[in-house]
Amino acid sequence: MDRRQQKTRDAIFDAFGMLLTEKSFSKITVQEIIDAANVGRTTFYAHFPTKDDLLREMCAEIFDHVFSDAPRAENTHDFSANGRDTTTAVTHVLYHLRDSRKNILGILSSESGDLLLTFFRQYLNKSLAMRMLDGVRPADSVPMDFLVNHISGSFISMVQWWVENGLRETPEEMARYFMSVTDPILSVGNM
Amino acid sequence: MDRRQQKTRDAIFDAFGMLLTEKSFSKITVQEIIDAANVGRTTFYAHFPTKDDLLREMCAEIFDHVFSDAPRAENTHDFSANGRDTTTAVTHVLYHLRDSRKNILGILSSESGDLLLTFFRQYLNKSLAMRMLDGVRPADSVPMDFLVNHISGSFISMVQWWVENGLRETPEEMARYFMSVTDPILSVGNM
DNA sequence: TCGATATAGAACATAATGTTCTGTAAATAT
DNA sequence: ATATTTACAGAACATTATGTTCTATATCGA
Known part of the structure; x- marks a missing residue:
């Protein structure tokens, strides 16, 4: 896997995990995730079609x-x-x-x-x-x-x-x- | 309790229960609820501040x-x-x-x-x-x-x-x- | 080095949320 | 029965989030 992909994937997982300890899943916005992960909006959607997919993949x-x-x-x-x-x-x-x-x-x-x-x-x-x-x-x-x-x-x-x-x-x-x-x-x- | 309140409350519960069997909670919009319940938008919010409150009260x-x-x-x-x-x-x-x-x-x-x-x-x-x-x-x-x-x-x-x-x-x-x-x-x- | 690809950033259309207003109908109290 | 209070519908609105499309740039793998 491309190092860039792995890097943004990890960054998103880390940011998402941190946010999950602060507030409920449903109240977390994509904007907050990409701000915390410091990635672009398009990048996020290139990796995860929806927020649900993000959760699913992180759990797995x-x-x-x-x-x-x-x-x-x-x-x-x-x-x-x-x-x-x-x-x-x-x-x-x-x-x-x-x-x-x-x-x-x-x-x-x-x-x-x-x-x-x-x-x-x-x-x-x-x-x-x-x-x-x-x-x-x-x-x-x-x-x-x-x-x-x-x-x-x-x-x-x-x-x-x-x-x-x-x-x-x-x-x-x-x-x-x-x-x-x-x-x-x-x-x-x-x- | 005012009969009107009870009536709309029941209508909302019924509509919400029906919608829950069709799709997930997070994908149900307030608009769908009030359409199915046939009540006004303001009426809904007068009864339930948020969708979460609706679920909580119905469960109780x-x-x-x-x-x-x-x-x-x-x-x-x-x-x-x-x-x-x-x-x-x-x-x-x-x-x-x-x-x-x-x-x-x-x-x-x-x-x-x-x-x-x-x-x-x-x-x-x-x-x-x-x-x-x-x-x-x-x-x-x-x-x-x-x-x-x-x-x-x-x-x-x-x-x-x-x-x-x-x-x-x-x-x-x-x-x-x-x-x-x-x-x-x-x-x-x-x- | 070169071609492919992942990314940033901005701009955008769409859709949902929650509020505020006005007029109307229905309940309760006297 | 009449008056008063209260709940409601409907529309209009500001705000916010979603998901897409574009261009330009930087980084990767070969």
């Missing part, structure tokens, strides 16, 4: 980065019975979220957080579905994709709670909370 | 109605151990959501659904906190409000899944799914 980039080097659970069956692999994976993702240079949690706690969490949830559903399919059996004739959706939702809820409470807990603590509400579910039908 | 009205005649669990301790009260309460709310004249689920499945679910979640957190406080003890030193948030989130996730899957299940089935993923959590520390 963030989540790809957050999950790219997360330790994959080697033993997928370890998803239950207080799987150590799962705990460390969750912890790792939480550290990433908290310490990201892009101030992800700042964005999540803003008025636009829900919008971002929607993408997050879709992302989780997809990647969880692949991991869980062979490791866990549905319990009590509860559909598998219901379970997957429930686990993704639980993760999102946890992050929301964590952010809204001022990140007082360590990622390790949060991972333990998470396991304590998801492990009993997954253990039931899985032996 | 909907949720108040949905929960107003939900059977309250007499025995709050019954929240665990497959509490029958809780199951029927959940079932009742799901029926309300599905069969509401205002097409709530149509709105929830639209692009604006997340916005609405945010209000829903806040509403649930508040009303759940009151019900659970004396009935359930936290397990494993997991904070009470974390648990409350988890249950609310689980409910929201369930509704999202239900809607996205085309409402194929009955409210009774969904309530059973819900209990199967929340009951193991609540039973642990509660005896």
Whole structure:
């Protein structure tokens, strides 16, 4: 990719991320973005047809980065019975979220957080579905994709709670909370 | 309240609800609302300072109605151990959501659904906190409000899944799914 | 070095927002 | 029933944001 393209893309992402911590997505104007990013109006529209596309692409980039080097659970069956692999994976993702240079949690706690969490949830559903399919059996004739959706939702809820409470807990603590509400579910039908 | 006020308020709510099933909140213009509601421009702004206020007030009205005649669990301790009260309460709310004249689920499945679910979640957190406080003890030193948030989130996730899957299940089935993923959590520390 | 392309900047058309005015109809109070 | 108050419609308006089109310039890759 042309260095110029990458440069303006980064500049727009940085400016947009900063603005998102200050005000809600819907109240941010294209003018503000291009002023903060110091790029021309035409340049912006050359990169992103709409503001929605900008958000979508930035989310994809963030989540790809957050999950790219997360330790994959080697033993997928370890998803239950207080799987150590799962705990460390969750912890790792939480550290990433908290310490990201892009101030992800700042964005999540803003008025636009829900919008971002929607993408997050879709992302989780997809990647969880692949991991869980062979490791866990549905319990009590509860559909598998219901379970997957429930686990993704639980993760999102946890992050929301964590952010809204001022990140007082360590990622390790949060991972333990998470396991304590998801492990009993997954253990039931899985032996 | 002046009958005229109530009339225009209803007209605006109806028009807005209909539009929400067609397009996303952010793409709906005030002009479209007042055309569909057949009210004057000034009238709209006299009732709702912004489009956001309109959404907020409509949500409040909907949720108040949905929960107003939900059977309250007499025995709050019954929240665990497959509490029958809780199951029927959940079932009742799901029926309300599905069969509401205002097409709530149509709105929830639209692009604006997340916005609405945010209000829903806040509403649930508040009303759940009151019900659970004396009935359930936290397990494993997991904070009470974390648990409350988890249950609310689980409910929201369930509704999202239900809607996205085309409402194929009955409210009774969904309530059973819900209990199967929340009951193991609540039973642990509660005896 | 040269051709291709990304960019800046200005100017522009279009469309949405929110306000202000006037006259009219409908509610409530007496 | 009449008077008074209040809500409303409709139009006109200023303001602001969006998205496009143009030209000129600077930077990239080969």
